[in-house]
Amino acid sequence: METLLQVRVAARTTLADGIAGFELRPEAGYTLPAFEAGSHIDVHLPGGLVRQYSLYELSPGQTCYRIGVLREPESRGGSSTLVDTIRDGDTLSISAPGNHFPLHGGNVDTVLFAGGIGITPILCMAQQLARDDRPFELHYCGRTLSRMAFADRLREEGFGDRAHVHVDDGAPEQQLDARAAIGLPSPDRHLYVCGPAGFMNHILETASELGWDEEHLHREYFAAGPIDHTGDQPFEIEIGSSGRVIQVAAQQSAAHALLEAGFDLPLSCEQGVCGTCATRVLSGTPDHRDLYLTSDEHERNDSFMPCCSRAKTPRLVVDL
Numbered sequence: 439m440e441t442l443l444q445v446r447v448a449a450r451t452t453l454a455d456g457i458a459g460f461e462l463r464p465e466a467g468y469t470l471p472a473f474e475a476g477s478h479i480d481v482h483l484p485g486g487l488v489r490q491y492s493l494y495e496l497s498p499g500q501t502c503y504r505i506g507v508l509r510e511p512e513s514r515g516g517s518s519t520l521v522d523t524i525r526d527g528d529t530l531s532i533s534a535p536g537n538h539f540p541l542h543g544g545n546v547d548t549v550l551f552a553g554g555i556g557i558t559p560i561l562c563m564a565q566q567l568a569r570d571d572r573p574f575e576l577h578y579c580g581r582t583l584s585r586m587a588f589a590d591r592l593r594e595e596g597f598g599d600r601a602h603v604h605v606d607d608g609a610p611e612q613q614l615d616a617r618a619a620i621g622l623p624s625p626d627r628h629l630y631v632c633g634p635a636g637f638m639n640h641i642l643e644t645a646s647e648l649g650w651d652e653e654h655l656h657r658e659y660f661a662a663g664p665i666d667h668t669g670d671q672p673f674e675i676e677i678g679s680s681g682r683v684i685q686v687a688a689q690q691s692a693a694h695a696l697l698e699a700g701f702d703l704p705l706s707c708e709q710g711v712c713g714t715c716a717t718r719v720l721s722g723t724p725d726h727r728d729l730y731l732t733s734d735e736h737e738r739n740d741s742f743m744p745c746c747s748r749a750k751t752p753r754l755v756v757d758l
Contacts, residue, residue, distance in 0.1 A: 442482060442531040443468050445503070450526050453506050453587035457555060458521045462503040465529060472500050475566040476539035476559050476630075476658070479503060480706055480714075481520070482531040488706045489516035490714070492559035492632075492658075493535060494588075496566060503532070506587055508555040538713050538730075539632070539658040541566060546626045548574040549619065551641050553633020554581075557588055559658060560632055564597060576601045577619050579637065583608075616644045623650040632658045635729065652732050659711035659729040665746060673749040677701075678720045678757050692744035692754075701758055703744065710746035717742060718757035723750040 445462040453459040464470050478490045491505040509521040524530070541548070541563055548567055552560035557578055567574040576597065580586035583605055592601040604614040620629065620641070629650065631641045638657055645655055667689075675684040675692060686695040693715055696703050706714040710728025724742035735741065742754070 442533060443470065445470075445530050445532055447524060447526055447528045447530065448502065450524065454589075455585045456521075457506055457508050457585070457587045459504060459506050459587075460520070460524065462505070462530065462532065463501070470500060470503060471534045473503075473535035474537060475541055475562040477535040477537040477562075478539075478559070478712075479505070479535055480533035481505070481516075482533075483516060483519050487516050487519065488704075488714075489520075490706050490712050492539075492562070494558040494561050496562060496569070503535075506555060506558045539630070539656065541630075542628045542656075544626075545572055546628055547624075548572065549621070549627065549629050550574060550576040551619075551629070551631040551633070551637075552576070552578045553631075553637035554579075554585070555587070555660060556631070556633030556637075556658075557586070558632075560630065561588055561591075561595075563630060564592075564601065565595065568595070568597060574600060575619070577604060577614060578602065579604045579606075579614050579633070581606045616641060617648065620645050620648055620650070622648060623654060628654050628656065630656045632660070635659060652734055665727055670748060673751075674753040675744075675749075676753055676755045678755050683753075686748070691746065692742075692748065696744060696758070703758075705745060708745045710743045713743070715743055715745045717744055720755040720757055722754035724748070724754060725750045 444465040446465055447460055448463040449461040451459040473493055478492045480488050480490055482488050491507060493503050494506050495504045507517050507520045510517045539559055550560045550563055564576050583589055589603050604612055629645055631638050642655055670688045672688050673686050675686060684695050684699045686692050693703055693705055704714050706712045711730055713730040719740055719742055723739055725748040726736045726742060727746045728743040730743060
């Protein structure tokens with residue numbers, strides 16, 4: 439069972455239109471573990487909701503955690519609860535930091551792309567790269583400056599000409615030229631991208647067209663697009679350790695079928711973007727619908743995300 443940390447909202451700020459910032463400090467008796475750029479925390483909210491948020495700042499001594507939360511217009515309860523109801527002095531339960539989006543080690547050349555609220559892990563990466571005196575370039579894209587958190591701060595951080603802000607409603611000369619910004623691949627260049635799915639797909643597809651391979655492309659999705667459930671069929675999940683078979687109805691996710699059967703399956707995003715519910719597949723072929731696993735990992739079919747993915751075969755045998 440995961441041990442949760444108790445934190446207090448020491449400061450709630452407005453980072454941009456529709457984006458709230460929360461500075462979290464430990465309650466008495468708790469210590470915040472150190473973290474590296476790309477890390478996130480699970481925030482446990484009233485009603486059993488769990489949502490992941492990236493840590494956006496490497497604070498001195500790491501005595502606090504800072505997260506930025508975009509209030510989604512069609513919030514499923516996570517962002518609306520935080521932005522609308524959480525205030526200074528409130529307490530929250532959080533996990534220790536995890537990291538599915540770490541920086542590559544060594545003195546490699548790094549190019550960072552952020553779209554909208556995707557700036558939160560990318561800013562932290564830029565801070566770490568600058569502190570380590572490692573070469574990088576950052577491109578931050580958004581629709582309008584009023585909705586872009588940290589646009590001014592990029593200049594204050596001392597990144598100089600390594601940070602570029604591209605605004606959709608700005609002058610033509612500052613618009614992002616993705617091919618030029620990405621450039622040609624090389625063994626010592628790595629690309630990181632975070633933001634809306636459409637923006638990320640554009641960056642990744644352009645990089646692929648330029649010859650980049652998956653090993654040098656790193657991504658973290660915040661939300662997935664709508665999934666077409668037309669034609670979904672029931673299937674079975676067999677538990678490898680016991681042989682128990684769980685029925686998954688056509689209108690039901692595999693994750694909720696497992697939860698209803700009494701399995702303690704961790705859930706967070708429920709959209710296949712965070713990797714929290716990743717489950718090992720022993721046999722059968724998953725119908726991958728997540729954005730977390732790479733295309734190579736999808737082809738291996740040895741893991742799937744039961745929160746959103748289904749099965750192409752009548753039965754999946756899983757390691758639970």
